[in-house]
Amino acid sequence: MKRFKxxxxxxxxxxxxxxxxEPAVQSANAEMSKIDxxxxxxxxxxxDRSKKAGEFGATKPWYQDEHPERKVKLKAFxxxxxxxxxxxxxxxxxxxxxPPPDRWMETGYIISMKKDKLLALDVEALRKAAVKVFxxxxxxxxxxxxxxxxxxxxxxxxxxxxxxxxxSWHDADAYCKWVGKRLPTEAEWEKAARGTKALxxxxxxxxxxxxxxxxxxxxxxxxAPIGSYKTDKSPYEVYDMAGNVREWVADWxxxxxxxxxxxxxxxxxxxxxxxxxxxxxxxxxxxxFQRTAYxxxxxxxxxxxxxxxxxxx
Numbered sequence: 001m002k003r004f005k006x007x008x009x010x011x012x013x014x015x016x017x018x019x020x021x022e023p024a025v026q027s028a029n030a031e032m033s034k035i036d037x038x039x040x041x042x043x044x045x046x047x048d049r050s051k052k053a054g055e056f057g058a059t060k061p062w063y064q065d066e067h068p069e070r071k072v073k074l075k076a077f078x079x080x081x082x083x084x085x086x087x088x089x090x091x092x093x094x095x096x097x098x099p100p101p102d103r104w105m106e107t108g109y110i111i112s113m114k115k116d117k118l119l120a121l122d123v124e125a126l127r128k129a130a131v132k133v134f135x136x137x138x139x140x141x142x143x144x145x146x147x148x149x150x151x152x153x154x155x156x157x158x159x160x161x162x163x164x165x166x167x168s169w170h171d172a173d174a175y176c177k178w179v180g181k182r183l184p185t186e187a188e189w190e191k192a193a194r195g196t197k198a199l200x201x202x203x204x205x206x207x208x209x210x211x212x213x214x215x216x217x218x219x220x221x222x223x224a225p226i227g228s229y230k231t232d233k234s235p236y237e238v239y240d241m242a243g244n245v246r247e248w249v250a251d252w253x254x255x256x257x258x259x260x261x262x263x264x265x266x267x268x269x270x271x272x273x274x275x276x277x278x279x280x281x282x283x284x285x286x287x288x289f290q291r292t293a294y295x296x297x298x299x300x301x302x303x304x305x306x307x308x309x310x311x312x313x
Contacts, residue, residue: 083163169300195235212243277306
């Protein structure tokens with residue numbers, strides 16, 4: 001509770017101070033990959049013959065909502081090479097008076113927008129903030145104010161490069177529109193992930209541990225800085241599509257054309273999320289979720305610690 005009081009005191013008591021670096025490299029000018037027009041294989045015809053879905057407490061039968069596998073033809077489009085970062089979203093938030101993601105309060109990142117409040121603290125107060133808010137793994141008792149500020153700034157630099165999370169579908173949609181883009185459709189996301197050879201995973205047909213960030217490896221904030229896993233790269237050089245954070249896409253969760261499976265969750269109630277997240281421990285890190293055809297779905301009005309997004313155009 002004390003930690004959140006400190007954050008609130010720092011974050012809410014002064015006018016906004018925007019410190020987004022190099023805005024031209026942010027937002028609209030984020031690197032994008034071009035996906036050529038043409039057909040690709042979408043979905044799968046896989047069957048859970050082992051009947052393991054029940055063992056793992058799955059909320060839906062494995063693979064059924066991916067049926068039937070079919071060819072889909074798309075026009076050419078572009079998609080962000082990387083997930084939208086905290087730094088990019090900070091620019092949007094500051095310029096649109098948008099609410100900050102909840103995760104920013106938890107990590108203290110919200111204070112990066114008001115560094116003047118940190119500068120105004122005396123050294124003892126800064127030492128407390130360094131431990132209680134930023135969790136510096138250092139003996140801060142003898143550190144100078146200058147050294148403390150440098151260490152806190154290192155935290156901000158790392159968080160800048162993490163994918164933004166705890167944003168709702170509506171937040172993600174608003175951001176993409178603001179930068180002159182949009183959320184990718186489910187079909188676009190899948191083609192960007194698997195290419196034209198119907199790859200099972202972005203990197204190929206075989207799953208291997210450690211090729212993507214699904215929570216089995218230790219990162220301070222769960223997610224890793226974008227592009228950290230050079231092995232988690234699709235044929236179109238789009239990164240982190242099998243791990244790091246799950247991603248909002250444009251579509252409602254509905255059955256594919258010709259599907260036999262019926263779900264009470266189909267309809268305009270939930271939005272599709274694609275990819276695996278780093279919040280997975282144990283069975284949540286199963287390779288099932290890292291597959292290019294896997295479909296997840298969530299409440300578009302809610303936000304989640306391992307769900308972010310990328311944009312398309």
